[in-house]
Amino acid sequence: MTRAMEHWLRVPHTAFCPGCGHGILMGALVRACDELALDRRQLLFVSGIGCAAWIPSPNIRADTLHTLHGRAVAYATGAKLANPKLTVIVVSGDGDLASIGGNHLIHAARRDVPLTVVCANNEIYGMTGGQTAPTTPLGALSATDPLGNRYRPFDLIALVKGAGARYAARWPVTQPRPLTDALKRAITTPGFAFVEAISPCPTQFGRRNRVDDVTKLYDQMAGTCVTREAARALSPAERARCLVIGEFIDE
Amino acid sequence: MPKDDSAVKGAQGAGPRPEPQVLMGNYAAAEGALAAGCGFYAGYPITPSSEIMEVLAERLPRQGGVFVQMEDEIASFAAVIGASWAGAKAMTATAGPGLSLMLEGIGYASFTETPLVLVDVQRAGPATGQATRVGSGDVLQVRYGAHGDTCPIALSPWSVQEMYDQVIRAFNLAERYRTPVFVLADEGVGHLRETVVLHRDFELVARVRGNDQPPFGHPDPDGVPPMPIFGDGANLMVTGSTHDAWGFRKVDDAEPHDLLVRRINRKILDHAEDICEVDGRFLDDAEVALVAYGFSGRSALAAVKALRRAGVKVGLLRLKTLWPFPARQVAELGKAVRRLVVPEMNLGQVGGVVRQHVRCDVELLGQVNGEVIEPEAIERKVREVLP
Ligand SMILES: Cc1ncc(C[n+]2csc(CCOP(=O)(O)OP(=O)(O)O)c2C)c(N)n1
Ligand SMILES: [Mg+2]
Numbered sequence: 001m002t003r004a005m006e007h008w009l010r011v012p013h014t015a016f017c018p019g020c021g022h023g024i025l026m027g028a029l030v031r032a033c034d035e036l037a038l039d040r041r042q043l044l045f046v047s048g049i050g051c052a053a054w055i056p057s058p059n060i061r062a063d064t065l066h067t068l069h070g071r072a073v074a075y076a077t078g079a080k081l082a083n084p085k086l087t088v089i090v091v092s093g094d095g096d097l098a099s100i101g102g103n104h105l106i107h108a109a110r111r112d113v114p115l116t117v118v119c120a121n122n123e124i125y126g127m128t129g130g131q132t133a134p135t136t137p138l139g140a141l142s143a144t145d146p147l148g149n150r151y152r153p154f155d156l157i158a159l160v161k162g163a164g165a166r167y168a169a170r171w172p173v174t175q176p177r178p179l180t181d182a183l184k185r186a187i188t189t190p191g192f193a194f195v196e197a198i199s200p201c202p203t204q205f206g207r208r209n210r211v212d213d214v215t216k217l218y219d220q221m222a223g224t225c226v227t228r229e230a231a232r233a234l235s236p237a238e239r240a241r242c243l244v245i246g247e248f249i250d251e
Numbered sequence: 252m253p254k255d256d257s258a259v260k261g262a263q264g265a266g267p268r269p270e271p272q273v274l275m276g277n278y279a280a281a282e283g284a285l286a287a288g289c290g291f292y293a294g295y296p297i298t299p300s301s302e303i304m305e306v307l308a309e310r311l312p313r314q315g316g317v318f319v320q321m322e323d324e325i326a327s328f329a330a331v332i333g334a335s336w337a338g339a340k341a342m343t344a345t346a347g348p349g350l351s352l353m354l355e356g357i358g359y360a361s362f363t364e365t366p367l368v369l370v371d372v373q374r375a376g377p378a379t380g381q382a383t384r385v386g387s388g389d390v391l392q393v394r395y396g397a398h399g400d401t402c403p404i405a406l407s408p409w410s411v412q413e414m415y416d417q418v419i420r421a422f423n424l425a426e427r428y429r430t431p432v433f434v435l436a437d438e439g440v441g442h443l444r445e446t447v448v449l450h451r452d453f454e455l456v457a458r459v460r461g462n463d464q465p466p467f468g469h470p471d472p473d474g475v476p477p478m479p480i481f482g483d484g485a486n487l488m489v490t491g492s493t494h495d496a497w498g499f500r501k502v503d504d505a506e507p508h509d510l511l512v513r514r515i516n517r518k519i520l521d522h523a524e525d526i527c528e529v530d531g532r533f534l535d536d537a538e539v540a541l542v543a544y545g546f547s548g549r550s551a552l553a554a555v556k557a558l559r560r561a562g563v564k565v566g567l568l569r570l571k572t573l574w575p576f577p578a579r580q581v582a583e584l585g586k587a588v589r590r591l592v593v594p595e596m597n598l599g600q601v602g603g604v605v606r607q608h609v610r611c612d613v614e615l616l617g618q619v620n621g622e623v624i625e626p627e628a629i630e631r632k633v634r635e636v637l638p
Contacts, residue, residue, distance in 0.1 A: 041483075041484040065490075068356065068491060074326035078293060078334035079337040082290065103323065104329075
């Protein structure tokens with residue numbers, strides 16, 4: 001992150017592990033806020049529990065509400081409805097938003113509460129030691145699936161779109177520019193908007209899946225991210241192993 | 252969103268004292284919330300509390316407030332906390348099963364020092380129990396349900412009038428002490444219809460804001476810090492993890508944890524004299540006294556009057572505040588009488604606490620059949636245990 005963005009940060013360093021994608025997402029978030037010239041006095045970040053929940057709290061210099069595991073979207077709903085002038089951005093993990101908090105996620109999308117929900121998806125429970133998440137790919141190894149994950153992951157974009165999200169986008173943190181643009185579009189959407197940032201976790205996911213080199217993990221992740229056009233050329237079986245990236249808006 | 256100041260004005264438009272009217276207890280609770288300047292309600296339907304949310308669904312938006320029906324009680328409580336930090340006086344209402352779901356949030360609200368009001372209209376538990384029948388089995392859950400050491404405030408109304416008055420008081424205590432406050436009603440009082448005066452003879456406590464002092468620490472070990480709200484420019488850091496005075500997470504250090512846990516408990520316990528209210532009847536010469544609360548207090552008073560007519564020296568101490576426990580008042584009573592009887596709609600939840608504070612005999616009269624305790628049952632019990 002450039003020094004020009006430092007005024008958005010409260011602390012000189014983060015608690016993220018080396019190679020964690022969450023720091024890149026944090027950079028994209030503050031850049032999006034900066035480019036939109038958001039008034040930090042009216043800006044509220046809400047997060048749940050997990051490594052991803054530490055992206056805004058306490059790092060970002062604005063109001064931050066660090067809540068309970070899974071409940072960030074419900075807290076954010078209360079704050080936004082009570083003071084509609086606030087720009088409310090939820091930042092949390094895949095486990096937080098899609099497992100324990102899945103019900104709040106779909107209901108907020110259904111209600112079309114003007115919130116931006118950003119999911120830092122590392123396909124694992126990072127903070128608690130690498131257990132299976134509802135986003136862990138089929139067959140991937142985890143602390144609770146030592147023989148490989150037996151169950152399909154959620155497609156979070158399809159989930160929130162099905163629940164009525166006005167705007168949804170998915171980008172890997174290796175593409176910070178489109179990710180930042182997506183965050184800006186989400187923040188300016190006059191309703192419920194969702195951005196999924198694919199954010200590798202070398203410590204828990206990489207290590208357990210024997211990808212011991214951080215750059216290799218990033219390459220692997222970039223390889224599974226395909227555009228919609230490229231996805232069309234894939235067989236259903238191939239597509240199931242991929243993450244389709246881009247913006248998902250109803251025309 | 253109603254600002255605190257406008258809420259204060261709105262509520263204290265003195266004027267002539269309104270006429271008495273007949274209302275259901277749950278309606279009076281909703282009226283109390285409106286009178287106290289409640290600006291936000293989030294909830295999930297559950298018998299026997301739903302009338303509160305139904306009244307507020309209609310009335311709150313007309314008063315400039317926000318009503319939202321959430322997907323469950325966990326979400327309702329979360330939304331109330333979010334709204335409180337966004338500056339609204341916020342509340343929810345529920346019954347036992349919903350209360351159980353809210354527990355994690357209740358601990359969060361205590362630890363983050365978030366003012367809010369929760370009306371629990373108790374029904375016959377455990378589990379789904381008897382949804383339309385009465386009970387008071389949530390008393391200890393409200394006190395000890397959240398993990399870790401917290402010290403909630405809980406009031407106990409015995410009449411429709413007190414549903415109104417105590418909801419208003421609950422909002423005031425919540426703001427004064429920056430803490431969740433329970434109005435621990437029961438189905439008996441919630442669905443009772445009787446006369447109430449929706450008066451304006453009260454002052455409202457406005458939230459103390461301010462960005463120049465730490466929002467989560469206080470020089471006094473029992474002090475209540477000011478509470479800036481989102482949008483005040485305080486760059487607030489609200490977290491349910493252990494935090495220092497400014498809100499920075501301190502998840503490994505012994506001292507900030509010890510300091511914070513002790514302060515959130517002491518700020519309530521050290522002010523028990525301000526918070527605890529009791530109502531004593533026929534106690535001057537009593538040899539036996541009843542300690543009762545909620546709907547059971549009504550039966551207890553009827554029993555006392557009947558026994559007095561028969562010449563029995565019996566009195567009643569009615570607990571209008573359950574938590575913090577009115578320990579001094581109960582201890583003094585324990586010295587003045589020879590025996591205490593505690594009638595309640597559970598198997599001795601408050602009776603057990605009374606025993607911790609007195610040396611005299613304490614007889615329990617627990618009833619868990621989903622019905623209110625009849626005065627005759629209390630009378631019989633008193634006669635049985637007369638010294
Ligand atoms: C009610 C509750 N259950 C479980 C936990 C333990 N817990 C903390 S973080 C976490 C998972 C976080 O995973 P995710 O949301 O994906 O975030 P990440 O750490 O991967 O960024 C869990 C299970 C908790 N804090 N609260
Ligand atoms: Mg995760």
